[in-house]
Amino acid sequence: GQSLEQPSEVTAVEGAIVQINCTYQTSGFYGLSWYQQHDGGAPTFLSYNALDGLEETGRFSSFLSRSDSYGYLLLQELQMKDSASYFCAVSRAGNNDMRFGAGTRLTVKP
Amino acid sequence: SAVISQKPSRDICQRGTSLTIQCQVDSQVTMMFWYRQQPGQSLTLIATANQGSEATYESGFVIDKFPISRPNLTFSTLTVSNMSPEDSSIYLCSGGPGSYEQYFGPGTRLTVT
Numbered sequence: 001g002q003s004l005e006q007p008s009e010v011t012a013v014e015g016a017i018v019q020i021n022c023t024y025q026t027s028g029f030y031g032l033s034w035y036q037q038h039d040g041g042a043p044t045f046l047s048y049n050a051l052d053g054l055e056e057t058g059r060f061s062s063f064l065s066r067s068d069s070y071g072y073l074l075l076q077e078l079q080m081k082d083s084a085s086y087f088c089a090v091s092r093a094g095n096n097d098m099r100f101g102a103g104t105r106l107t108v109k110p
Numbered sequence: 111s112a113v114i115s116q117k118p119s120r121d122i123c124q125r126g127t128s129l130t131i132q133c134q135v136d137s138q139v140t141m142m143f144w145y146r147q148q149p150g151q152s153l154t155l156i157a158t159a160n161q162g163s164e165a166t167y168e169s170g171f172v173i174d175k176f177p178i179s180r181p182n183l184t185f186s187t188l189t190v191s192n193m194s195p196e197d198s199s200i201y202l203c204s205g206g207p208g209s210y211e212q213y214f215g216p217g218t219r220l221t222v223t
Contacts, residue, residue, distance in 0.1 A: 001162060030210065031210045033210050033212075035209065041216075042202060042214040042216050042217055043153065043202070043204075043212075043214045044214070045111075045206075045211055045212060045213060048210050048211055050210070087152065090208040091208070091209045096141055096158050096166070096208075096209050097142075097143070097155055097158055097166075097168075097209050098155070098209040098210065098212065099155070100152045100153045101152065102151075102152045103151075103152050110194070
């Protein structure tokens with residue numbers, strides 16, 4: 001079977017750094033993706049990790065450890081507009097699909 | 111990246127009727143998918159829309175209820191058939207070079223009365 005676990009809620013203040021963790025159990029793991037979704041909006045692709053290590057894109061970074069079945073999304077210099085839900089999602093080798101975690105609701109406070 | 115449009119953006123339908131949702135991508139994409147999402151919850155994959163062949167459905171979703179077409183690499187439709195109030199949800203289509211990187215349409219908010 002498959003499972004993804006991520007915290008349901010995270011709160012941080014403007015300008016801070018926050019890390020959203022994601023652990024997964026899936027056969028044929030291929031890669032881990034992250035999506036952002038604002039209330040009433042569509043999910044937006046943020047990053048994808050297929051190999052171990054850190055991928056940096058501006059204020060956002062994503063990390064993967066395949067041996068630990070673990071990844072995280074790191075958001076730096078938090079802004080109010082970063083308040084949203086963040087989903088990790090796994091893709092599997094040989095399967096043209098992706099499974100989403102339950103999502104983490106990030107609230108950024110002034 | 112790809113820009114995806116969906117229509118209608120929302121609809122209110124009576125039970126027993128059907129609604130077809132259209133999804134248009136501004137460029138050719140390899141993969142297209144259909145999801146369902148309840149407000150405040152995660153995305154549930156309905157099916158993978160395969161170009162030129164039958165869609166691949168996830169457990170719990172069947173072709174008779176959710177027929178899907180994908181006539182080319184930029185367009186797909188999802189029909190919600192014989193609707194009941196339980197079908198009320200947001201329906202999202204996505205497309206991209208692979209399942210790992212998807213771009214989503216704005217969604218169709220469906221209410222069944």
